[in-house]
Amino acid sequence: xxxxxxxxxxxxxxxxxxxxxxxxxxxxxxxxxxxxxxxxxxxxxxxxxxxxxxxxxxxxxxxxxxxxxxxxxxxxxxxxxxxxxxxxxxxxxxxxxxxxxxxxxxxxxxxxxxxxxxxxxxxxxxxxxxxxxxxxxxxxxxxxxxxxxxxxxxxxxxxxxxxxxxxxxxxx
Amino acid sequence: xxxxxxxxxxxxxxxxxxxxxxxxxxxxxxxxxxxxxxxxxxxxxxxxxxxxxxxxxxxxxxxxxxxxxxxxxxxxxxxxxxxxxxxxxxxxxxxxxxxxxxxxxxxxxxxxxxxxxxxxxxxxxxxxxxxxxxxxxxxxxxxxxxxxxxxxxxxxxxxxxxxxxxxxxxxxxxxxxxxxxxxxxxxxxxxxxxxxxxxxxxxxxxxxxxxxxxxxxxxxxxxxxxxxxxxxxxxxxxxxxxxxxxxxxxxxxxxxxxxxxxxxxxxxxxxxxxxxxxxxxxxxxxxxxxxxxxxxxxxxxxxxxxxxxxxxxxxxxxxxxxxxxxxxxxxxxxxxxxxxxxxxxxxxxxxxxxxxxxxxxxxxxxxxxxxxxxxxxxxxxxxxxxxxxxxxxxxxxxxxxxxxxxxxxxxxxxxxxxxxxxxxxxxxxxxxxxxxxxxxxxxxxxxxxxxxxxxxxxxxxxxxxxxxxxxxxxxxxxxxxxxxxxxxxxxxxxxxxxxxxxxxxxxxxxxxxxxxxxxxxxxxxxxxxxxxxxxxxxxxxxxxxxxxxxxxxxxxxxxxxxxxxxxxxxxxxxxxxxxxxxxxxxxxxxxxxxxxxxxxxxxxxxxxxxxxxxxxxxxxxxxxxxxxxxxxxxxxxxxxxxxxxxxxxxxxxxxxxxxxxxxxxxxxxxxxxxxxxxxxxxxxxxxxxxxxxxxxxxxxxxxxxxxxxxxxxxxxxxxxxxxxxxxxxxxxxxxxxxxxxxxxxxxxxxxxxxxxxxxxxxxxxxxxxxxxxxxxxxxxxxxxxxxxxxxxxxxxxxxxxxxxxxxx
Numbered sequence: 001x002x003x004x005x006x007x008x009x010x011x012x013x014x015x016x017x018x019x020x021x022x023x024x025x026x027x028x029x030x031x032x033x034x035x036x037x038x039x040x041x042x043x044x045x046x047x048x049x050x051x052x053x054x055x056x057x058x059x060x061x062x063x064x065x066x067x068x069x070x071x072x073x074x075x076x077x078x079x080x081x082x083x084x085x086x087x088x089x090x091x092x093x094x095x096x097x098x099x100x101x102x103x104x105x106x107x108x109x110x111x112x113x114x115x116x117x118x119x120x121x122x123x124x125x126x127x128x129x130x131x132x133x134x135x136x137x138x139x140x141x142x143x144x145x146x147x148x149x150x151x152x153x154x155x156x157x158x159x160x161x162x163x164x165x166x167x168x169x170x171x172x
Numbered sequence: 173x174x175x176x177x178x179x180x181x182x183x184x185x186x187x188x189x190x191x192x193x194x195x196x197x198x199x200x201x202x203x204x205x206x207x208x209x210x211x212x213x214x215x216x217x218x219x220x221x222x223x224x225x226x227x228x229x230x231x232x233x234x235x236x237x238x239x240x241x242x243x244x245x246x247x248x249x250x251x252x253x254x255x256x257x258x259x260x261x262x263x264x265x266x267x268x269x270x271x272x273x274x275x276x277x278x279x280x281x282x283x284x285x286x287x288x289x290x291x292x293x294x295x296x297x298x299x300x301x302x303x304x305x306x307x308x309x310x311x312x313x314x315x316x317x318x319x320x321x322x323x324x325x326x327x328x329x330x331x332x333x334x335x336x337x338x339x340x341x342x343x344x345x346x347x348x349x350x351x352x353x354x355x356x357x358x359x360x361x362x363x364x365x366x367x368x369x370x371x372x373x374x375x376x377x378x379x380x381x382x383x384x385x386x387x388x389x390x391x392x393x394x395x396x397x398x399x400x401x402x403x404x405x406x407x408x409x410x411x412x413x414x415x416x417x418x419x420x421x422x423x424x425x426x427x428x429x430x431x432x433x434x435x436x437x438x439x440x441x442x443x444x445x446x447x448x449x450x451x452x453x454x455x456x457x458x459x460x461x462x463x464x465x466x467x468x469x470x471x472x473x474x475x476x477x478x479x480x481x482x483x484x485x486x487x488x489x490x491x492x493x494x495x496x497x498x499x500x501x502x503x504x505x506x507x508x509x510x511x512x513x514x515x516x517x518x519x520x521x522x523x524x525x526x527x528x529x530x531x532x533x534x535x536x537x538x539x540x541x542x543x544x545x546x547x548x549x550x551x552x553x554x555x556x557x558x559x560x561x562x563x564x565x566x567x568x569x570x571x572x573x574x575x576x577x578x579x580x581x582x583x584x585x586x587x588x589x590x591x592x593x594x595x596x597x598x599x600x601x602x603x604x605x606x607x608x609x610x611x612x613x614x615x616x617x618x619x620x621x622x623x624x625x626x627x628x629x630x631x632x633x634x635x636x637x638x639x640x641x642x643x644x645x646x647x648x649x650x651x652x653x654x655x656x657x658x659x660x661x662x663x664x665x666x667x668x669x670x671x672x673x674x675x676x677x678x679x680x681x682x683x684x685x686x687x688x689x690x691x692x693x694x695x696x697x698x699x700x701x702x703x704x705x706x707x708x709x710x711x712x713x714x715x716x717x718x719x720x721x722x723x724x725x726x727x728x729x730x731x732x733x734x735x736x737x738x739x740x741x742x743x744x745x746x747x748x749x750x751x752x753x754x755x756x757x758x759x760x761x762x763x764x765x766x767x768x769x770x771x772x773x774x775x776x777x778x779x780x781x782x783x784x785x786x787x788x789x790x791x792x793x794x795x796x797x798x799x800x801x802x803x804x805x806x807x808x809x810x811x812x813x814x815x816x817x818x819x820x821x822x823x824x825x826x827x828x829x830x831x832x833x834x835x836x837x838x839x840x841x842x843x844x845x846x847x848x849x850x851x852x853x854x855x856x857x858x859x860x861x862x863x864x865x866x867x868x869x870x871x872x873x874x875x876x877x878x879x880x881x882x883x884x885x886x887x888x889x890x891x892x893x894x895x896x897x898x899x900x901x902x903x904x905x906x907x908x909x910x911x912x913x914x915x916x917x918x919x920x921x922x923x924x925x926x927x928x929x930x931x932x933x934x935x936x937x938x939x940x941x942x943x944x945x946x947x948x949x950x951x952x953x954x955x956x957x958x959x960x961x962x963x964x965x966x967x968x969x970x971x972x973x974x975x976x977x978x979x980x
Contacts, residue, residue, distance in 0.1 A: 029583070033618040033645035034663035038670055043663075050668065084531060084647055086582035 014061040017101065024097030029087040030055045036081030036091050042074050049074035051081050051091050058098065067102040073109050120162055123147030178304050181212035181237035182296065183228055185244045187274055188217040194278040196289045203293045207300050212237050220250030225257050232261040239267050239303040243296065245274035248864070264308030266764075266826055269299045275867030276879055280958075287875035290844020294878060298838035305831045314759040314805050316417030316723075317513035320750055321346065323409055323693065326354020327372065327736060328728020328743045329518035330395060334375050335747030336516075337401040341754055344510050345401060346423055348408040348689070350476040351466050354520050355729070358453065358544055360551035362736045363599045364626040369736075370469065396471050404508070405472055408689070412515070412696050415805050416723030417759050421510045427503035429477035430463070434498035437465075437473055441490035441499065447481050455545035457555035457563060463490050463499075467553050477501075514723045514750045515697065517707055518743065519690060521729035524579035524586065524683035531648045532578065532680060538563040539658055540649055540678045542578075543596050550603050560604055560611065562676050564656065569611065569677035573660045574601065575646050576617040580683030588704055590733045593681040594621045598630040598639075600679070605637035614640040614673060616662050624735060642671065649678055684733035698786055699724060707731050717746040720785060720917065721806075722759065725750050764826050765807035766814060772821035773799040779813040779822060784917035788813060810916035811887030815926065820889070827883055833895060839878040840900035847876035848902030848968040850961070853892075855885045857915040858950045859907035866954030873961035877905075884908075886919025893930040893944055897976065903943045903968045905960060910948045920948065940971050 018024040036051040037043050043050050049071050057066050066072065072095050081091040102108065108116075115125045124147055136143060156162045182204050186192045197215060204213050212231055216224040219242050231237045240258055244250045255265040273292050281288035320336050322329045325347030337343045347354075356362070356369040375398050396403060404425055411422035447462035454460075462482040463475050477490075477499075484501050491499045523544050526534035534540045539562050548554040549561065560569045574597045580590040594617070601613045615634075620641070622628045635641070646662040652674075660673040686705040694701050699719055700708045707730045710718040717725050727746035728739045753759075766787075774797045780788040787806035790798045800822070802813070811824045823829060836851060843849050854860040860881050866873070882888065885908035896904045906927055914920040924946055931941035945964060949956045 031581070031618065032665065033577075034643075034665045035645045035647045037647075037663035037665075038644065038661045039647035044670060047668075050663075052663065052665065053668070080647075086577070086584060086645065088583045 014063045015059050018058055018094065018097055021097035021100055023090060023093030026087075026089045027055060027058060027094050027097075030059065030089045031087055032056060033086060035084050035086060036089075039080040039084050041078060041080065042076055046074070051075070051095070054095065054098070055089070055091065058094075066098060067105055067107050070109070072098045072102060073112070116161070120153065120156055121149075123149035123152040178209045178239055179211045179237045180207075180209050180239040180241060180300055180303055181214070181228070181231050182207075182210055182241045182300060183219045183224070183243065184213070184215045184273070184296075185219045185224065185242070186215060186217060187245050191274055191278045194282050194285045194288055195273065195292050196285070199289055200292055200296065204296055204300070207297060209239075209304055210300060218244065218250075220244050220246075220253045225254065228254065229257050229261045232258055232263045238263060239300075239306065240269070241296070241299045241303050242268070242270045243273040243292075243299075244270055245272060248861070266309040266762075267303070267306050269303040269306065271295055271299045272864070272867070275864050277867075277875070279867045279870050280873050281875040282870065283872060284845070284875055287845045290842050291875040291878065293844075294839050294842040297841060298835045298878075298880070301834040301838045302831050305828065305834055307825065307828075309825055310763050312761050312763050312804055314415075314417055314761070316754055316757055316759050317511055318342065318754050318757055319510075319512045320344070320514045320516060320754065321409070321419070321421050321510060321512040322516045322518055324354065324518035324520055324687075324728070324730070325349075325352040325403070325405065326518065326520045326728065326739075327356045327369075328520065328730070328739045328746075329354070329516075330372050331740055331743035332516055332518060332727055332747045332750075333401055334372070334395060334398070335744055336750060337398045338375055339747075339751050339755075340400065341751065342512075343398075343401045344404065344421075344512065346404045346407050346409060348406070350406045350426075350428060351470040351472070352403070352405060353470060355522060355544075356736065357467075357470070358547060359596075360547045360554070361599065361603065363595045363630060364624065364737070366599075403472070406476065407508075409693065409696060410507075412698075415803065416721060416753075417513045417805075419512050419515060419723070421512055421515070423508050423510065425506040425508060427479070427505060428474065429479070429482075429499060429501055429503050430475045431498045431500055432472055432474045434496045435474040436496055436498070437475075438495060440493045440495065441475060444489040444493050446487065446489065447483065449478070449481050451555065453548075454555040455541065455548045455563075457545075457548065457561075469553070474498075513754045514725065516725045516727060516746050516750055517693070517697065517699070517730050518726075518728045518746075519687045519693060519707075519730045521684040521706075521733050522687050524685045526578050526680045526682045528585065529579060529582075532575065532646075532678075533649050533651070534680060537649070537651045537658060537678075539569075539651075539676065540680065542680050542682050543593065543600065546600055546679045547596075550600060550607075558607065560608065560677065567676075571612040571675050572604065572614070572677045572679060573646075573658075573673050573675040574613065574615045574679045574681060575649075575660070576615065576620075576681045577645060578680040578682045579685075581618065582683070586683045586685060586704060588683075588732075589621065590684040591621065592684065592733050592735045595624070595627055595630060595735065597679070597681050598622070598634050601634045601639045602630060602637060605634070605639060609637070612640070613638075614642060614675075616642045616644055616646050616660065616673075618643075618645050624737070642673070644671075684729065687730070690730070697724060699726075704732075715749075717742055717749055723753055759805065761805065763804055764809040764824075765804045766802050766809065766811065766822050766824050768800050768802055769821045769823070770799045772819045773817075774819075774821075776818065778816045778818065782816040782918070782922070783813055784808075784810070784919075808916065810884040810919055811882070812884065812916060812919050812922055814887045815889050815919075815922055824883065824887065827887060829892075832880070832882065832892065833899075835880050836892075836896055836901075837899045839880060840896075843876065845874060845876045847874050847965055848971075848973070849900055850877045850903040850905060850964055850968065851896045851899070851901040852877055852879045852905040852907055852961070853885070853888065853896075854879055854881050854907040855909060855915075855919070856881050856883050858909040858913065859885065859947075861951040862907065862949040862953050862957045864954075865951055866957045869954050871954055871958040873958045874965050876965060877961040884914070884916045884919035885923035886914070886916060888923055888926060890926050890930045890933065893927070894933070897939070897943070897974065902971075902974050903964050904945075905964055906944075906946045907957065907960075908946070908948055910950060913950065939974065939976075942967060943971065943974065 075095045218224045251270040259265040319342035322333045322345045333343045333345045359369045407423045407425040410424045413420045441463045442461045445461035448459045450456040451460040453466045549556045552558045579585040643665045644662045646660045648661045650659045658675045702708045707726045725746040727742040787803045791801045814822045908920040927946040934941045
């Protein structure tokens, strides 16, 4: 018998969407053993994130709950779960895929859209304050060079990253 | 009768006039009359039994005919009867050709009777042309020794040995360890009977101490004393030569350093032996001497010296005290040759190395143990006398956590479910709870699998006894140096709560993997392993204990982890299969094999590597080049070598290229429909029966579709597809088994490749490659065949008539 050749049905449509995104390919392998959850340092401190639950909800097609909630943004990308998963589900990568889908659908937490805006406008994620710039010589650090924001913008345009901000605005 | 004169008799069954409502039998009879070499035509309601069959037999007996063509329904059933009767009448059965005018013609074309009649003519012509070219095939006999080699002395090997020995065969049982019993002996108790693991069925010999119903420990079952059973412990198979029925097996017997005939088990040697080492058999929970026995009740009941630690002549204390002079420190490796007719592999399985799963720290923390190690503790004969202890400080374990699926259902190691570990853990949990009700036992599981008879009751009993269950696979086991206890991280999925279970003892339930040395043995025997490394059976559904090599069988855990009841079933099955093979002392087989034309053959190595049965060897000839030689004993007549040979130097005796070509031309010689002719080449296995089932269910497809049978699609060569077009086919369909379901292992895959290649060629020639198509189906997919025939017809109608340059 050939392994892993199951046929898809319409009810799995959402997991198909996830599986067709980069990083999401392995989602259907999950058999809910919970190794990820008990490996997860975030789940240890907050009940708001449980990787097993995120995967389960996705497999069940609970798209709205997954995409509009905060859970997928709480993963700290330590990859502990991915190392230990006995089914080789690339859990952290699946969560990246889910984040990408969420963004496409306009579900992006403010902090991330601020990061995106910073990158597009300034070429940096973390804004540089006047105070910090003044302090740098005290520590023997050279002044911060300009980022070459035009080049960054070009890359962001080619990769489609710049659309993230607009989509966010459209969605609002 | 002149020697080469061909006289064909054609027998048309109208199935009790059912067929004559569709087919014009007068037209058919008249047509066949005009076919050369046809000397007799008869029509009856049936020819495969009764009066009809007597007509055939009579014609054969009187020498009127020497080729028989029968158009009969249900040919796969009727052919057996017809062929048998013809053979009894004195004609070689391979000179008979049976076709099915009902399911291949009248039924599927019942709405177009005129077209069906024309197709029937073509079918009769094809059968007659083929029959004329058929040649007699002889029965061959090969001698087979009435003896067997059984490899592995666990329960599978012992049970199959008892069966074969009881049936009177000479049996040689080879066990690589110094003692029999295998993994089972270490398991202590078995589910679902809770009885001892070393208990086996007694031989059926008529001895005072043994009754038919005896079920006893190996050492007192009488098993070891069966006269026609030889046991070679501490031995392994190092070489196998020969063919089914006549294998020459070389085994290497390691020195035991104790004479089996002299030792009286007085135990003086172990008392004086100064070397003390951790006892691996007993999970290193106790020590043993350099001279030892694993447990008191084993076979052979003789000590063995561990040569890796013994000081031999520098010490010799055991030699000095032995009252029977049984200790022989100068014993050497011995090579023994055995001649056997059959080989049975019963090498079993072993625990997966849990230390590979780093986060469980097996091997780092002494209090993390495996199921087999726990089994030794539970065993009253074991190192702790039945007490469950923490190996680190040997104090009693009060809290035990069991972890399921360690290395199984784990795509990093073994993707499969080992199937028996849930039951082993439930058994252990219950045994612990029975003996020590106060001990806290928690089982962490992904899914509890208790699918066997009475197995669910183990789960029920465990819950009744207070065993706790946590649904969740632990992510990590850590050790708290302050408390000296273990911590198991697990999510209780049902509570959605992360737990940190503390434990004195963590018991892992490791996957069961192929026994050590499985790969090497498979190479020696020429057997295949599956992707998990277990021995591969011939057909999991129908021939679970057979291999594709006649004379070699498998049983027990060698094919997959098994519990004791299944292992017994398997062992008995292998024994009956081996007995069936050996019982007459000869192998009788039709010479339905491939034959090499040595004039053309030479110096390539394609066929030996392609043959699924290892039947082809390369041998040097006097003309200073090598040619292929085919073993009539090993060849199964599939024709994969024929399809592979680049020089057309190989032919099948029962399916020669000229026979196929004659059939092809005849089928394409009459159309009678307005549709483009399609030649369908089917394998004789699933492909042809799919056509049968489509006709039997009266599914309708057009009569331009003509069917020709070959043993396996693997026989086909690219030029044959082109010949079909040249013969007048507008399209060619190849119908074979499923890609992974070829009855000859690789034939369909070879055919698929050739179709791909032929398509490229067709394109080069300016012919639409879609005129050639491959289809895979099984018997029940008659609808798939009907659909394929219709689709192909429509497709070809769109393409229009095929123009071949210089073609006929």
